[in-house]
Amino acid sequence: MSEEVFFNELFDQWAEDYDEAVAGGNEEYREVFEGYPRILQAVADSLALPKGSVVMEFGVGTGNLTSLLLKSGYRVIGIEPSAAMREKAKAKLPDLKLYDGHFMHVPDGLPSVDAIVSTFAFHHLKDEMKDRALQDLARRLNPGGKIVFADTVFRDEQTKLAMQQEAEERGYHELASDLKREFYTTVGRLEQAFQQAGFTVRFKQLNRFVWLIVAEQNQKN
Numbered sequence: 001m002s003e004e005v006f007f008n009e010l011f012d013q014w015a016e017d018y019d020e021a022v023a024g025g026n027e028e029y030r031e032v033f034e035g036y037p038r039i040l041q042a043v044a045d046s047l048a049l050p051k052g053s054v055v056m057e058f059g060v061g062t063g064n065l066t067s068l069l070l071k072s073g074y075r076v077i078g079i080e081p082s083a084a085m086r087e088k089a090k091a092k093l094p095d096l097k098l099y100d101g102h103f104m105h106v107p108d109g110l111p112s113v114d115a116i117v118s119t120f121a122f123h124h125l126k127d128e129m130k131d132r133a134l135q136d137l138a139r140r141l142n143p144g145g146k147i148v149f150a151d152t153v154f155r156d157e158q159t160k161l162a163m164q165q166e167a168e169e170r171g172y173h174e175l176a177s178d179l180k181r182e183f184y185t186t187v188g189r190l191e192q193a194f195q196q197a198g199f200t201v202r203f204k205q206l207n208r209f210v211w212l213i214v215a216e217q218n219q220k221n
C-alpha cells in the first residue's frame with residue numbers, strides 16, 4: 001500500500017470489532033458514533049438520485065453504508081484499502097464490486113460516476129491531500145455530480161482543542177490520541193477545499209463530532 005495510506009494496519013486490526021464499536025460497544029467512541037444508522041441514512045438520502053445511478057464509495061469498511069445504498073437502488077463501486085475490512089464487507093455483500101484502493105489511488109479502468117460518498121474516512125488524509133483528492137474526484141463525476149460525506153469535523157480550531165482536552169479529562173486516552181494523530185479538520189478549511197475543486201457545499205452537524213457534507217458540482221459554462 002502506498003505511503004498515502006496511513007492507518008491500514010489499525011483498520012486491519014479493528015475490522016473484527018468495528019460493527020460492535022459503531023453500535024456503541026466502545027465507550028470512548030460512543031459519542032463519535034452516536035446515531036450511526038441515522039448518519040448513514042442521511043448520506044444515502046442526500047444523494048436523491050434516480051435508481052440505477054452509479055455511486056463510488058470510499059472507505060467502505062464493513063459495508064454498512066454500502067448496504068443502504070444498494071437498498072436505495074444505486075449501483076455501487078466500493079473502494080477500501082484494508083484487506084480485513086474488504087473481507088468483512090464481502091461476507092455481508094458477496095456481489096459488491098469492491099476494489100483495493102483509496103482516496104489518492106483509484107484503480108484504473110473504473111467508469112465515471114454520478115456521485116461519490118464516504119463516511120468516517122476523509123479525515124485520514126492530511127489537508128493538502130484532501131485538496132488534491134477532491135480535485136481528482138471532481139474529474140470522476142458525470143456532469144451535475146455530487147459528493148456526500150459524513151465525517152468528524154470541528155467547527156473551528158478552538159473547538160477541536162477543547163474536544164481533545166475533554167477526551168483527556170474523561171480518561172479516553174485512545175480517543176484523545178486519535179483526535180491528535182489523525183487529520184481532523186475544520187468546517188472552514190473543508191469548505192475552502194470543496195469550493196476550490198468546483199463545488200457548492202453545505203454542512204450540517206449530526207452529532208457532537210460528525211457533520212454531513214453535501215457538495216454539488218458547479219455547472220461549467
Ligand SMILES: C[S@@+](CC[C@H](N)C(=O)[O-])C[C@H]1O[C@@H](n2cnc3c(N)ncnc32)[C@H](O)[C@@H]1O
Pocket residue numbers: 004005006007008011022058059060061062063064065079080081082085101102103104118119120121124125
Ligand atoms: C472508521 S472506518 C469507516 C467505515 C465505514 N465507512 C463506516 O462508515 O462504518 C474508516 C474506513 O476508511 C478506510 N480508509 C482509511 N484510509 C483511507 C483512505 N485514505 N482512503 C479510503 N479509505 C480509507 C479504512 O480502512 C476504514 O475501512
